[in-house]
Amino acid sequence: MNLQLILSGVGGQGILFSTRIFSELALGKGYNVIGSETHGMAQRGGSVISHLKIGDYSSPLVRQGTADLLFAFDRDEAYRTLGFLKGGGLCFVNSPKEDFWDPSIKGYLGKNEIRAYSFPADKVALALGAPRSANLALIGYALSVPDVPFTHEDVKETIVRVSPPRFRDANLSAFDTGYRGEK
Amino acid sequence: MSEIKQEVLLGNEAVARGLVEAGCHVVASYPGTPSSEILPGVVRFKKELDLNTHVEWSINEKVAYEVALAASYTGKRAAVIMKQVGLNVAADPLMSSAYTGVKGGFVVISCDDPGPHSSQTEQDTRFFAMFAKVPALDPSSPREARDMVKAAFDLSEKYSIPVILRPAIRICHARQNIDFRPVPELERPAAFEKDPGRWAATPRFRYVLHKELNEKLKAIEADFEQSELNVRQEGRDNRLGFIAGGASYSILLDTLREMGLEGQFPVLKISTPHPLPQKLVADFIAGCERVLILEEPDAVIELQIRDKSKVLGRLSGTVPAAGELVSEVTYGVLAGLVEELGLSVGPYLDLEELGKLVADLKLPVRRPRLCPGCPHRAAFYALRRTLGGKAIYPSDIGCYTLGLNLRAVDTCLDMGGAVTIASGLYQAYHQDGEDVVVAATIGDSTFLHAGIPPLASAVHNQARFILVILDNSITAMTGMQPTADSGLLADGRMGNRVAIKDLVQACGVKFIEEIDPYRLKDFEALVKRARDYIRQEDGGIAAIISRRPCPLYDPTPLRENPVRVTVTEECDACKYCLTAFECPALILDEDLGRVVIDRRVCADCGVCIDVCYKGFIVEAPLQ
16 A cells, blocks of 8 residues: 555644554554654644655655645645645545535646545534544544545554543544544 | 564654664753654653663753763763754854764764754754764664664764764654664763863864864765765666755655656765765766755755766755755756656646635635743733833743734844843943833743853843743743753653742842733733833842743643633624734634634633723633
8 A cells, every 4th residue: 555645734633643543553554654743833823734654655745746635624724735635636624514615626626536525523523522532533534435545443443542541432432423424 | 473563653752762772871952843852752761661871851952962971971872962953052062072082972963954844044963063073974764763873873982973963854753663673781881081181182182183083084984985874776867866865865765756767867865964975976976967966954965075067956056045855846856857858757736726726715824823821922911011012022932932923022033042132132222321121031941041141141231121031830842841940850750940030049130020920910010110120220130930830731720720701792803802912712703793712722711801901801600
């Protein structure tokens, strides 16, 4: 497997933890992983972006126009990081409104055959009383879409393994609710 | 076959793993992005493996350098860790120790920040290696960084010389799966051998040591000609060749692969940028028609190449002369050269079009801001509200540089610069007989790092200004490292406390007040008293120690005494709180036509109640 992911959003949305889920999963399957994350000044409420490359890669950075998957935990950051996706890439956006893309961008998505999905992950996680697990609700939802090269069981097992004990149940319930697509 | 333990490590943790796998005995550091996670990584392995490693957060980089260097004097393996601008602070011992040499292996880990992402300059540590005449190693991945630590120690011991390891930010903050290797027990009882001609060398001996250093460098360059750290890969097409090192090398490999040009052109990987193996490089260039140099942040390899007639790089203008060589920049440079050769670089998306479309959306700019509940915000607000726009606000390096957004930060030069710039501003205006209030802000860790001699000097020279020490009890920006004021040690044990208040007093400051910045009205009254003091006949420097722990580090006070606020329906959306206080938890609800509290991020500090002078922000009724 050679796979490039971008996870974007703002500080505090669990982007680094989400990246960890995918990298631990890939490592468990015997793949090499390399990626890059944001630290320092930029973390203070600024945009946060995480690159993850699974398979045969040397550098930790994903180049614009080459990512297979984009997880955007914030709508504005989805716009800002959309350029990372390759033609035919898949994108998952945390958005309360399903049809939120600006018409001008829809043209770009169509032309480049990018399949964009949205899911109200914040709302779902809040309703579960686990607002900090919105990231896992979005990931859960993504796994219900065909062509996402991770299985529900594998991701679930990884969440159990790497979640801090006090967040484990909340993470799992957000993940499963997202997977069932319950809004 | 036993399974090799593997883990996905941050580059900095990989360096830490390298340190323990090299048997390093003493590790000293001062935190700074992108280097901060290395020492905590060493602490982790020290605890897991029950090692006797001495680890310390020193008060600054010069201190860290010298503490580690002394351990090397005794024959132990020692390392000092810092960010690239930290090496400026440690430049004095670096230059001198290059001459004296070392005994036990001594590695200087200085992490560069091309971009820059979190620094005041894009300076290149490899230039420091040239300046000090010491070797530098440049890893191109976390795994390689781990391996190079041992190579650096071996080199240091072979030639009794400090060796610089220079991981750049894309190594430090990359994550990669790393296999763990055994950790040796390296018996090195401390044994300092007196040798005044070396360890206490006078200028006459220094001349001798300089000649010795030059000889060492020649021998090291000869080693580097043969070193396995430098790798030459042949290509099918010699019309173009590449020389690259560090993260730029990895990005080059991935870019060529994406273009379908893997193995097309010869590539020389240089992991030893100083001293440059001149023969290896010249031979490689001789075999190519043109050679592109990819390196960052500056042109250290390119500069050392003597015959530049075939060389393209940052100096020739082919590669941008500033900024990080991220994948997009590398791709752009490569695409131009490759297409000139009549080769295709494969399909690509029209990202310029998308860029324009996204720009047209005019998305709100997400600039970094102080966190909700940040005590610095309250202090800045009180300062600015009391002293106004005519006062001058020198500040310093830390989270609180973001006081810029509250218009209470006018300068940010370097560590400790708040105190010195305040002194200099006072003297410049005083000379003209002008009364301009200067109010400096500096964090607790920064004050301890570089604020004490400036304060003593300012008192001595009769400067007058308000000095606000923003004491949040931790080094917050770089990830919560303990300060000397807290007394906590790097491994979590309790050491001795060095109280900031005592230090300020010892510098000769007579006006010292401690206050909780959440008490906004009291803080404003105190700032007025401080202003009166700096103006009165027998006045001087007025120091305010603004004390309240960073809520990210210690949320207990807020958890125990939350002040839940709400905005009344009378709010007229004047936006005063949004601009003057700039808390992420205060947001304008366009539909309601008033400010509302973003419950997801509000820290329940309650300070904004005093900010809305119209009284529309109130304590929420009990539920």
